[in-house]
């Protein structure tokens with residue numbers, strides 16, 4: 001089975017054929033990640049959260065695998081609809097939304113929505129015969145820089161009150177959900193949240209409210225530091241165990257985003273200029289913080305990047321982006337050999353929260369995405385060579 005962990009493109013041929021900068025999205029890696037997480041959480045239905053990489057090629061690859069989807073906006077509804085996704089396999093998980101967002105998703109056929117407060121519950125009164133609701137519970141997580149429980153979720157101690165309120169309004173509350181934050185370092189918070197939700201499900205049942213669903217959200221991590229495959233089966237082991245506490249018969253869902261898309265895209269860009277400033281070499285690239293590397297700002301991630309075709313002694317160098325702004329620097333202390341104009345820089349693990357948060361600042365167009373399938377493409381075969389022909393990423397590891 002080939003994917004971006006095992007196969008390395010001929011970057012130079014890709015650039016001469018398709019230009020630079022370029023993002024290469026591999027559908028085989030999307031399938032590989034989906035299968036790995038499915039094996040790690042066999043009792044859980046996976047709803048891919050579109051937000052990190054809302055691309056039709058990702059949706060197509062996952063749909064073929066039988067994956068379900070997690071939508072949050074009208075644009076994401078359109079993407080799913082245009083890809084021919086069965087709306088019964090979709091959930092809408094934005095805790096705060098306009099009425100028109102609700103009616104738009106209902107019109108598509110999506111039936112399950114998320115609320116976390118009284119105002120949001122009231123919005124569903126007109127739709128109470130068609131919409132089913134999950135109540136999102138907040139479990140703050142200081143271990144991740146992307147802590148989603150600050151912005152969303154009802155406190156566990158206030159959850160039953162909200163459930164009772166929704167019942168009085170005649171709403172159809174189907175279950176609970178949470179999101180313990182993205183790229184979590186371990187499964188500790190997932191397990192604590194599952195335990196507390198299991199207790200809430202039991203308390204609700206004792207009051208005659210039988211909830212059928214527990215949605216354990218996203219947050220599943222990838223290994224950015226080494227650009228290596230995360231052992232997701234081992235990571236999920238405590239989660240599999242914690243799920244044993246959930247009342248029998250509860251339907252389990254998850255909303256993975258990053259884990260599925262991050263390893264599936266790489267960035268190839270080119271040195272367009274060089275200078276020496278403050279005693280260091282500065283290399284100016286044709287992609288940067290305002291575009292494919294935007295995740296370094298918004299998502300607090302540093303991507304593994306290296307110069308695949310240049311050897312020689314390394315020194316502390318700076319990689320800067322193409323805009324005229326001073327924050328457009330993607331690495332300030334990266335160990336690199338002496339590069340020349342036209343040399344190539346490759347960024348790995350760049351499929352999640354990268355191009356989806358890119359801008360066109362300075363009137364620079366967003367980087368094109370080339371879709372490949374390393375497991376199936378015949379036409380592109382000549383552009384790929386199997387390991388270990390490539391240089392080791394480890395040897396060129398970042399220092400900052």
Ligand SMILES: *Cc1c(COP(=O)(O)O)cnc(C)c1O
Nearest residue numbers: 049093182218219255256257258
């Ligand atoms: C962003 C988001 C996800 C995906 O989270 P990851 O950490 O990328 O897995 C899932 N669910 C909701 C509600 C989100 O907002």
